[in-house]
Amino acid sequence: xxxxxxxxxxxxxxxxxxxxxxxxxxxxxxxxxxxxxxxxxxxxxxxxxxxxxxxxxxxxxxxxxxxxxxxxxxxxxxxxxxxxxxxxxxxxxxxxxxxxxxxxxxxxxxxxxxxxxxxxxxxxxxxxxxxxxxxxxxxxxxxxxxxxxxxxxxxxxxxxxxxxxxxxxxxxxxxxxxxxxxxxxxxxxxxxxxxxxxxxxxxxxxxxxxxxxxxxxxxxxxxxxxxxxxxxxxxxxxxxxxxxxxxxxxxxxxxxxxxxx
Amino acid sequence: xxxxxxxxxxxxxxxxxxxxxxxxxxxxxxxxxxxxxxxxxxxxxxxxxxxxxxxxxxxxxxxxxxxxxxxxxxxxxxxxxxxxxxxxxxxxxxxxxxxxxxxxxxxxxxxxxxxxxxxxxxxxxxxxxxxxxxxxxxxxxxxxxxxxxxxxxxxxxxxxxxxxxxxxxxxxxxxxxxxxxxxxxxxxxxxxxxxxxxxxxxxxxxxxxxxxxxxxxxxxxxxxxxxxxxxxxxxxxxxxxxxxxxxxxxxxxxxxxxxxxxxxxxxxxxxxxxxxxxxxxxxxxxxxxxxxxxxxxxxxxxx
Numbered sequence: 001x002x003x004x005x006x007x008x009x010x011x012x013x014x015x016x017x018x019x020x021x022x023x024x025x026x027x028x029x030x031x032x033x034x035x036x037x038x039x040x041x042x043x044x045x046x047x048x049x050x051x052x053x054x055x056x057x058x059x060x061x062x063x064x065x066x067x068x069x070x071x072x073x074x075x076x077x078x079x080x081x082x083x084x085x086x087x088x089x090x091x092x093x094x095x096x097x098x099x100x101x102x103x104x105x106x107x108x109x110x111x112x113x114x115x116x117x118x119x120x121x122x123x124x125x126x127x128x129x130x131x132x133x134x135x136x137x138x139x140x141x142x143x144x145x146x147x148x149x150x151x152x153x154x155x156x157x158x159x160x161x162x163x164x165x166x167x168x169x170x171x172x173x174x175x176x177x178x179x180x181x182x183x184x185x186x187x188x189x190x191x192x193x194x195x196x197x198x199x200x201x202x203x204x205x206x207x208x209x210x211x212x213x214x215x216x217x218x219x220x221x222x223x224x225x226x227x228x229x230x231x232x233x234x235x236x237x238x239x240x241x242x243x244x245x246x247x248x249x250x251x252x253x254x255x256x257x258x259x260x261x
Numbered sequence: 262x263x264x265x266x267x268x269x270x271x272x273x274x275x276x277x278x279x280x281x282x283x284x285x286x287x288x289x290x291x292x293x294x295x296x297x298x299x300x301x302x303x304x305x306x307x308x309x310x311x312x313x314x315x316x317x318x319x320x321x322x323x324x325x326x327x328x329x330x331x332x333x334x335x336x337x338x339x340x341x342x343x344x345x346x347x348x349x350x351x352x353x354x355x356x357x358x359x360x361x362x363x364x365x366x367x368x369x370x371x372x373x374x375x376x377x378x379x380x381x382x383x384x385x386x387x388x389x390x391x392x393x394x395x396x397x398x399x400x401x402x403x404x405x406x407x408x409x410x411x412x413x414x415x416x417x418x419x420x421x422x423x424x425x426x427x428x429x430x431x432x433x434x435x436x437x438x439x440x441x442x443x444x445x446x447x448x449x450x451x452x453x454x455x456x457x458x459x460x461x462x463x464x465x466x467x468x469x470x471x472x473x474x475x476x477x478x479x480x481x482x483x484x485x486x487x488x489x490x491x492x493x494x495x496x497x498x499x500x501x502x503x504x505x506x507x508x509x510x511x512x513x514x515x516x517x518x519x520x521x522x523x524x525x526x527x528x529x530x531x532x533x534x535x536x537x538x539x540x541x542x543x544x545x546x547x548x549x550x551x552x553x554x555x556x557x558x559x560x561x562x563x564x
Contacts, residue, residue: 008331015361022358023349099345099406101311102416103362104334261272261303261312 012105016113017120024121035078035125039070040132046194058196060225067138068220069193071129071148072155075122076213079156080184082118083163084176091167097259107256115160115248122156123149126220133224144223151223154240155216161247162212168254192217215240262287262414262445263308268317270303270469277303279469280317290436290446292456292463294548296556299466301449302342305418308447309334321414335364338412340420344399346391352378352402353387356409363410377405381435397428404435415439417448421455433458453548465555472555477548485511485522485550490529490540492519499536513553522546 024031047063054062090096097110126148134142166179190204191213197205208214215236222232263285270278278300285291293301306312308321310330319325324332347355353374360370378384381401386394394402400420407415417436421429436459440446450456456463457477465473465480473480492500500519504510511522518541523529532538
């Protein structure tokens with residue numbers, strides 16, 4: 001009885017995921033371009049530009065240093081935008097969920113179906129970007145590329161949940177800009193993507209530890225540089241799992257308040 | 262089939278639904294009427310769990326929507342107030358998606374969608390993007406969506422608001438057919454004529470409470486029996502003099518003219534034959550008169 005309910009619920013979640021994929025693939029090129037082009041652009045401009053001055057960062061070129069973080073940043077942006085602007089538009093402007101809630105689908109299936117989609121997108125994007133970067137010769141062992149799917153998924157899930165929380169809290173769509181400026185942008189710049197984590201000021205680093213990005217960066221760096229992989233996954237990997245569980249559960253309770261009166 | 266006892270829903274201090282008792286039977290076409298904000302949509306939401314009641318009891322198919330909404334939702338179809346169609350998908354994609362939500366077996370989905378599109382005269386639009394459909398087509402498509410699961414209970418939340426008369430009549434025909442084939446229907450509407458045409462029984466809600474209940478004919482007989490004549494405002498003084506002290510004649514004036522409701526048709530024709538007043542219209546009293554009277558929008562008969 002309980003199990004059959006659970007299986008039914010999972011199936012419905014996957015239908016939500018499939019719905020998003022159906023919509024997404026209609027504009028595949030437009031949807032993928034920024035997520036792949038932006039990291040490539042940063043790599044070239046910062047990596048080559050700044051790289052001329054920074055010739056030795058942690059024993060490597062600045063481009064090589066930058067590469068792993070950029071894959072993780074892609075997962076952050078793709079998941080946050082999808083679950084903030086994307087979800088908000090579907091919820092408040094298109095009323096998509098209102099009609100869905102009149103079918104056997106409940107809020108749980110909507111939220112977890114969306115989050116699974118966001119996780120999947122994060123995984124695919126991280127792998128996509130890693131392939132591009134590997135072609136630039138940024139990965140010591142390209143066979144590790146599939147493992148970046150795990151990193152992308154584990155970063156996108158909690159970051160997507162943060163996007164959903166923002167969706168539940170903002171009063172109009174413009175307020176996402178505040179969330180972006182004060183949460184997402186600082187995460188992007190202060191999570192060890194652009195300069196080594198050990199060189200961050202301690203208070204900043206401690207705060208950063210509570211957010212998913214820095215852990216994702218550690219995982220990606222371990223894979224790109226083939227350094228302490230097991231250690232990174234056991235520490236940062238478990239923290240990401242915990243953050244995912246907490247944030248997703250929180251996101252569910254908050255979105256529920258928006259969809260059920 | 263649907264049973265409500267002392268059902269209540271508050272939003273803060275505001276009681277959207279205030280202690281309602283209702284019993285909707287299987288096979289019935291039941292109307293919920295009331296002004297904007299009377300509690301119609303709140304009641305509908307409570308039926309399938311998107312609104313959680315504050316107190317009282319509610320059961321639909323003997324399930325409690327608060328805890329067993331999925332069991333209920335498997336057996337009903339909803340024509341939502343907003344179309345809420347997936348604008349980025351085609352007609353077919355939209356409907357196939359909903360087939361999967363409802364659990365229509367994969368091999369049957371396409372045939373069922375095509376059959377219903379045909380039923381709603383939409384077959385030629387199956388590959389069109391939603392954005393390209395007219396308002397009437399979108400509404401018909403929402404009917405298709407609501408019918409995909411072959412529901413026992415069909416909820417129509419303002420199904421024809423904003424539609425042209427041709428589409429409205431088409432949809433009324435379809436609703437009648439579904440009703441005749443045994444589907445239970447719950448309808449909310451602002452169009453009294455629609456309720457009169459479709460409903461076996463209805464309630465009028467005002468400020469979250471039921472102010473009248475019965476068949477359209479019963480309600481008219483009970484609350485506003487007789488005939489209504491509409492006259493030009495220039496006859497005001499004459500009419501007032503004539504109906505002076507007649508408690509059985511109701512007088513109401515608004516921008517469209519003077520409304521007189523009399524127990525018999527003869528009273529109205531007399532005004533014409535004896536006073537030479539030509540009425541703009543004479544008709545039997547209808548549900549609109551009941552509605553205006555009971556929702557406090559008709560003036561008192563002290564003219």
